[in-house]
Amino acid sequence: MVGAAALRARLAGPVGCVTELPELRGPALSAWSELVFGGHDVVALPVAKKAEALAAAGVIPSRLVSALAAELVEAEQHLRPLPAATTQAEVARLLGADLEDFRERNRLDRVVVVNVATTEPIITPHPAHQDLAGLDAALAREHVLPPSALAAYASFRAGCSFVDFTPSTGARLPALAEAAAQHQSPYAGNDGKTGETLVKSVLAPMFAVRHLQVTSWSGLNVLGGGDGANLADPAANAAKVASKQRVLGDALGYEPEGTSRIDYVAEIGDFKTAWDLITFQGFLGTAMRMEFTWHGCDSALAAPLVLDLARLTAAAHHAGRSGPLPELGFFFKDPLGDGPSALAEQWAELVTFTKALHG
Amino acid sequence: MVGAAALRARLAGPVGCVTELPELRGPALSAWSELVFGGHDVVALPVAKKAEALAAAGVIPSRLVSALAAELVEAEQHLRPLPAATTQAEVARLLGADLEDFRERNRLDRVVVVNVATTEPIITPHPAHQDLAGLDAALAREHVLPPSALAAYASFRAGCSFVDFTPSTGARLPALAEAAAQHQSPYAGNDGKTGETLVKSVLAPMFAVRHLQVTSWSGLNVLGGGDGANLADPAANAAKVASKQRVLGDALGYEPEGTSRIDYVAEIGDFKTAWDLITFQGFLGTAMRMEFTWHGCDSALAAPLVLDLARLTAAAHHAGRSGPLPELGFFFKDPLGDGPSALAEQWAELVTFTKALHG
Amino acid sequence: MVGAAALRARLAGPVGCVTELPELRGPALSAWSELVFGGHDVVALPVAKKAEALAAAGVIPSRLVSALAAELVEAEQHLRPLPAATTQAEVARLLGADLEDFRERNRLDRVVVVNVATTEPIITPHPAHQDLAGLDAALAREHVLPPSALAAYASFRAGCSFVDFTPSTGARLPALAEAAAQHQSPYAGNDGKTGETLVKSVLAPMFAVRHLQVTSWSGLNVLGGGDGANLADPAANAAKVASKQRVLGDALGYEPEGTSRIDYVAEIGDFKTAWDLITFQGFLGTAMRMEFTWHGCDSALAAPLVLDLARLTAAAHHAGRSGPLPELGFFFKDPLGDGPSALAEQWAELVTFTKALHG
């Protein structure tokens, strides 16, 4: 919200916003001034206070927080706590009512719901996940959906599109695909590709096209912040780690040894350090190796991509697309569909997709 | 030579050979058994002895050197010292005679001359570099060409193609372009992209498509071996360093601060360690950074690419191509022509080019 | 054994042997030619074959294995499988008989038993660990000791000294201290400090004497080899990791956040790569950081220290020392006693101790 307000007020440039590159810019995408932000927030801290905390942590400049104080107070009025109710059916109804109310009060053409909540554990399968009728029935009596999937369900029923920026379940259930189709809602995901996995998505194809044999790929992510605390939970960690290694098998055609680990160190705060060790063999079996360290601020990397995804998903919705948007794989660690996992190919797909939207 | 003999004898697989990937394999490329190696060698050490030294240094397996002893002795007979003469015109004539003799004795369809000599200093311009008639005249009385360019000149006149695996001048003079055209010889170059620059050619485009602002990119290459000793010479170093940073400006559209340095440390031997530090800015100016260390054996990385280039250049020659081959930019730090500098785009060009050769 | 034979034959210098430094050299230490090696080996592979495998993996030079072939065959005759029996009391008796037989046949003054077996899980306490009488009784009917402790027990009863180069229990039980005292045997340990922890033992004191506040210290050890496979077992891993972080609390006076992880990657073989990230604060709270990567061959680092420990422990035994030898803390991750954890102070203690042995 701070970044979008800064862009609108021309207090910051669009560094990190992919949709502002010459290859993607164009008339199909909303102007920054046309975007309105709302949200269901589990945190009670007001937006302006949260912005101050981010400034103190070096994530955003203090001068922006001061300059945009009025906008941040204004933004607060579109935020609500998550609705509570006895059944998931009722929670979904309340979520949908909030979304419709938000759309009407702000006279919006379209609403894009983006899941930026923290990672959920991998779910246990349930028969109600398989079809929409079964799901509708089950929601009235049981808790069968994790929060991310319930949000997707409510979004589709309210005619909104849905983007999952996390490795959680989100829209990835047959019953929800049916819901999206029924309501003609597009959706995108999963798990924003911001740091270590972004680098993997260019290095793994590099080894592949050079016909070098990657023998192991091990990594350690040291991170603090709220996301880190959650990922210290082994169940959430498992979901995340699976998402992080997927690119290797896809790009290389085989799974090298090694794993990617996540360690929570509160002291590290919003800046994450990832170290990867890659061992590989060249001609006649010569053993070689590469290491990289990525020291990035996940918030600063993710925020502009969330803006990009909102613009692109809204434009796709406007253009009549519904169901999964595999062409947005560029943004994700674990993209929907069978698209390429190499960043360069994902970029080419994204350019083609966006040019078509511009017409 | 060891590697090609090992491939022919099926004692090693084609790891590192790009032309053995499914996307490039095909009938236009010579089989390993069809290749014959010769050379003008400045080193008096026999091939078999040099192979033993490489095995002792861990660059190639000892078992291959033993198993291929006969082939290496056989290879020796195609090697000659560089011819000596008073004028460069006469040296060129002798070089050409050697090439023709090699072609006839081995009943070869085509000869590809590959410059794998050490890096030359940047040359001083001379009027005779501008046109072939002037060059022909000058060579009879003056030393106007560095060795790499004289080799290109002799190669073209003998109807051979030419590949420059170094950052030296090679065929990059107007007079030599004229010679290539006259003799319908194709040529490729410059400077094989084996390690640090290979990584740059995927990371720089990654920053570009994510619209992240690279503020500095500094590197240090610590290397030993014969190449390292030569690069300790400031003049050669300057040529090499310029070649190594070129990809950044091309891929990013601007030149970040920083330079790439080369340090000679004899102890490091044939294995090179390169460290790069990249600082960049994300959304709202957040400062972030990335480091990588590449620990590679240049010989093991370069050798299969030399085989690839020989196959591809011969196939292009056979297909009637002459003059520069910009489609081989995938292999080079400083490619001929105005082609892309991003590895993924170079790969796409190479695939298209090679498919066309296969027909 | 290969190394000791090479030293004896003057085919290699004593690089890595601390007792060959001018500060420690002297008459109290056995000459290389006076040492005889035996062992209880769980691996059936003959020593000469194992040496060939190490040479193929680049751990020791092939030329030494060839040159010392006779010595390695000779060494084989002093190796035995671990004795098997129904009760631990009986196993201990057989182990002791082997040790006495080895001493007599080779007319040795003293035998030093060094545990270089793989890491054991942390043990469950048992009342019999508390006193020797109870232990003697329990061994006749129950399995109450892990293998490392049973070896220490047998060693002491046979009048041998004992060194634990692993983080296993070894002699660290009250009942075994009693046994050592009764038989006037000295012992040393635990867990040879060969790589990452060695570096920690100089960096942590550096931060301490500069009054810099270490806020986190996280590490990942990627290792293959037999030791790595065992450490992939969570129980063994826990023992090792505890041993690796201990130095930080000791040297800094507080425990920074973060942990040290161990990952098994078979491909890495005998060479280990450890990466550590240290974040720290300076004056006025400025946040800074340091990273290091250690790429070492544990066998090559450990072997000379095992020779050093054998020499020093034998000399201490000869000088009449019994019980724990805290002055050998220099060699260990988790030293016996309350000695210093900073390497420089451990070195000073070792020099004093050794000078006293020389008289």
Added chain:
Amino acid sequence: MVGAAALRARLAGPVGCVTELPELRGPALSAWSELVFGGHDVVALPVAKKAEALAAAGVIPSRLVSALAAELVEAEQHLRPLPAATTQAEVARLLGADLEDFRERNRLDRVVVVNVATTEPIITPHPAHQDLAGLDAALAREHVLPPSALAAYASFRAGCSFVDFTPSTGARLPALAEAAAQHQSPYAGNDGKTGETLVKSVLAPMFAVRHLQVTSWSGLNVLGGGDGANLADPAANAAKVASKQRVLGDALGYEPEGTSRIDYVAEIGDFKTAWDLITFQGFLGTAMRMEFTWHGCDSALAAPLVLDLARLTAAAHHAGRSGPLPELGFFFKDPLGDGPSALAEQWAELVTFTKALHG
């Protein structure tokens, strides 16, 4: 000045101040409230403005700059531009007058002059450097001293002690040693050991006591800020680099291959990144390696050491010491005298020295 004011006002703790460690604290050292700061400053920017710039760069917290605004304005009145005059004799006289005036106005017991100006090129020898009479005579007619040495000369004549925190000449000339002796002034230096060299001073001894053979040690320092800009000058760079490698020969007893380079990258600002690659051999010649990256803020590392040195030098002066203070080698890259270069030994010397001052 900001830090000292913060310590005095108890707005910050003494992290990074070595003299606040329990081993060094004591009655001989001035309290923070007893220190008064003055200076000859080549920069016209007021202290308060400079402090704001440092806060914006993340070097010091903004809250301190606001809270200490009055103190920083007050500090300004003790700053002067460097005096200008035709002869160096006259400049020295004016410098001395300033120092005496500063001492009297503030009723100080002692004044310690600390050179924190940027690095000077290595000087050309001159006969007047050899004795004080010759120097006195030469200064009246020629420019024979670099600024750092002229400052030392003036300091001694004004009865002040002198600390050189840079690799410049400072007091290291026979004529100046004579001046120090005549005026009974102590002096210390050279070149504050804040980052990469600090790490070297613990790692090099670690390799030494483990009897590991360091075969190469190469480094690259990437730094911005005012100091970086000056070090881009090859002459200053040479002085600095020599100072940075000295510890290796001292600690190891031999000079490994490799060099330490300094690159100026304005973008890096006050934070410096140094990368070092160390290759070493272990038992039987096994090749191993270590890398480290140090990412530190030189100002935050240097400032508390400057306070420490002022306290310690004043206390030594008070205790009647004059001439060089080799016991302060702990603080310097290139210490005066023949003291140890290993940090742990320097620390032991410093503790002994300081305890003696406390009496």
